[in-house]
Amino acid sequence: MHENPRNMTQGQFSFLPPLTDDQIKLQMAYAIKQGWALSVEYTDDPHPRNTYWEMWCQPMFDTKDPAAVMTEVTECRKVYGNMYIRVNAFDNSRWRESVAMSFIVNRPKYEPGLALSRTEGPGRTIQYRVHSYATDKPKGERYK
Amino acid sequence: MTTTPENPTDSFDLEGEFARSNVQAVLDKLDRELIGLRPVKQRIREIAALLLVDKARRSMGLETGAPTLHMSFTGNPGTGKTTVALRMAEILKNLGYVRQGHLVSVTRDDLVGQYIGHTAPKTREVIKKAMGGVLFIDEAYYLYKPENERDYGQEAIEILLQVMENQRDDLVVILAGYANRMEVFFQSNPGFRSRIAHHLDFPDYSDVELFEIAKIMVDAQHYVLTPEAVKVLKEYIPRRMKMPHFANARSMRNAIDRAKLRQANRLFGRKDRTNLTRKDLTTIEAEDLLASRVFQ
Numbered sequence: 001m002h003e004n005p006r007n008m009t010q011g012q013f014s015f016l017p018p019l020t021d022d023q024i025k026l027q028m029a030y031a032i033k034q035g036w037a038l039s040v041e042y043t044d045d046p047h048p049r050n051t052y053w054e055m056w057c058q059p060m061f062d063t064k065d066p067a068a069v070m071t072e073v074t075e076c077r078k079v080y081g082n083m084y085i086r087v088n089a090f091d092n093s094r095w096r097e098s099v100a101m102s103f104i105v106n107r108p109k110y111e112p113g114l115a116l117s118r119t120e121g122p123g124r125t126i127q128y129r130v131h132s133y134a135t136d137k138p139k140g141e142r143y144k
Numbered sequence: 145m146t147t148t149p150e151n152p153t154d155s156f157d158l159e160g161e162f163a164r165s166n167v168q169a170v171l172d173k174l175d176r177e178l179i180g181l182r183p184v185k186q187r188i189r190e191i192a193a194l195l196l197v198d199k200a201r202r203s204m205g206l207e208t209g210a211p212t213l214h215m216s217f218t219g220n221p222g223t224g225k226t227t228v229a230l231r232m233a234e235i236l237k238n239l240g241y242v243r244q245g246h247l248v249s250v251t252r253d254d255l256v257g258q259y260i261g262h263t264a265p266k267t268r269e270v271i272k273k274a275m276g277g278v279l280f281i282d283e284a285y286y287l288y289k290p291e292n293e294r295d296y297g298q299e300a301i302e303i304l305l306q307v308m309e310n311q312r313d314d315l316v317v318i319l320a321g322y323a324n325r326m327e328v329f330f331q332s333n334p335g336f337r338s339r340i341a342h343h344l345d346f347p348d349y350s351d352v353e354l355f356e357i358a359k360i361m362v363d364a365q366h367y368v369l370t371p372e373a374v375k376v377l378k379e380y381i382p383r384r385m386k387m388p389h390f391a392n393a394r395s396m397r398n399a400i401d402r403a404k405l406r407q408a409n410r411l412f413g414r415k416d417r418t419n420l421t422r423k424d425l426t427t428i429e430a431e432d433l434l435a436s437r438v439f440q
Contacts, residue, residue, distance in 0.1 A: 058269075064244045065276025067314040072272075 006113035008046040011086060011102035021070065024087070024105050028066035031089035036100050037061040038069045039090065040076050044083045044142045046111065046132045056080075059090060073105055082108045082143045108134075108143035156200040166238045167192050174231055177360065178224055180353040184344050188228075188235065191342065195239040212341040213241060213316045214308055216284075216330075218323040219346025222394030225320045226280065228346075232318065233278040242316060244276035252286040255300040263296040267303045275314045284319035285329035305335045349392050351381045358396045362428070367404070372430035383438045399436065406432040 009015060019027070031038055038060050041053035056076040060069060069087065076085050085106035088099050112133035119127045134142040162168065171192070174185060191213070198208045213236065217225040230247050237245025250270055257263040271279065281287070281304075289295040308317050319326070319336070323345065330337040349357065355378060362369055369377060384395055407428050411420060 060272060063272050063275065064246055065314065067243075067311070068272035068275040071275070071311070071314075 007107065007111050008048075008084060008104070010048065011104055013103050018107065019103070019105065024073070024103075025066040025070055027101070027103065028069050028087065028089075031101055032064065032066060034089070034091070034100070035093070036089035036091045038063065039088045040069070040072045040085065041088060042076055042080045042083050042085045042106075044080075044108075044139065045135055046084060046114070047135070048114075048130060053084075053086065056085070059088075061092075077106055081106065084108070110143070156203050158196060158200055161196055161199060165196065165240070167196075167235060170231065170235050170238060174228075178227065178231075179356040179360070180349050181224060181228070181346060184224075184228060184346060187342060187344055188232070192235060192239060195236075195241055199240070210312050212312060212339065214312075214340045215316070215318045215342040215344060216326060216340050217318060217320040217344050217346060218326045220322060220348055220392060222392030222396075223346035223348060224393060225346055226282070228344075229278060229280045229318050229320070232316075236278065236316060242277055246274075246277035247280055248274040248277060249280040249282060251282050252297065255281070255287065255304075256296050258296075260296075263299040264303060267300045271303070271307050271315065275311075278316045278318060280318045280320065283321045285321050285325045288329055288332060290332060301333060301336070305339065308339045351378075351385060354381050354385075354392070354396055357393050358400060361397055361400050365400070365404075366426060367400075367428050368426050369428050370430060373428050373433055376430045376433045380433055380436065380438055387438065399433075402436065403428050403432040406435050 007014070013019060028038060039058070040056040042056055043050060043053040057072050060072075063069060073085065073087065083106070084104060086102055086104045089101035091098065091100040115131045115133060117129045117131060119129065121127050171185075171189065174188065178185070194211060198211060201208045215232070217229065219225055226249065229249070233242065233245050233247040236242045248270065254270055255263070255267045257266045287297040287301055289297055304317065307315070319340070321329070358377060358381070359369075380399065381396075384390060384399065389395075410429070410432065411417065411424060
């Protein structure tokens, strides 16, 4: 039976072993070649529906080289090294105007995972609740 | 840059590598399109040779430190600093030293902010744009204003110095400006001087060279000078050189632009403007140049 990993699985490559910096740069280079704008975001809330993360810097619309984005990732790791950091590639071409790529580039050392709890409602219906153990602690104290 | 390949070879085809790198084509273009500037061209050739030899050394597993390629271009206005910087980006790209080969040209305004905490993000933004290419800082001495100790320029300088040292593989910084003011700038910022390996001085053009430059400009814009106009232009150049605000090649461009203006006006004022020929449209006459204030 397939068992879901305890790691957060959002975006691309999240079922794979963590990407190395060189692999990350290659992905960035691909996005830049497509003309997409790269941005760096971070969060400490691993809930699957947590889609809006904090922006680390402004989206980089006219960088021509992955080294520039990697610099921001490195800077972000220095400050939020024990949080989730992802890189987004935004395609601003007409009719698409949405995120074209998104992948995690940094994770906390230990990820406690998610709890699934069930609540019985009227008529024996079951409501499911996904809850991340990490968010039991207030912001800033998770992943110490 | 210090990595050694797994299979060091015993021979290296410098000739073949040179041909592949396409540098000769760029150097030829430089010779063709840029008149004069002998010391500058010489130095560019040396840099190209160094990078190729470094490549050869690396292929044999010899130690090669990453060469520092930050440069400073000093010279009077209109001596071709920006043009050479553009070519430099192209050359470094062909030699595989920079990855993208684009040039980001900035001045103080693009780097220094207006309030506290505004400068660092602004400078970083510019540096990010230039990564993989060449960052060209025109009139770099404006970054440093000793008369105001709270000037934010210092902050931009510190960030630049840090990047120039730590991310040498990611971008090449070229500082440009007038010779004497750059000298003062380097004296008060020793960090810059030591991080810049190549100081290129752009000499002023002689009147013969300026004439050649003007001819190239006229040709490129599909105009033709009549033999009389050529004579007038040869007369014009030494006179213009003696006048204030002389800016070498830029003055030539302005002179040609004004001649074009007068030519257009002359054609417009003609009686028979219903049948202009191709020749009419491309010819610059002596009178178009003679009307200049230089001859008054």
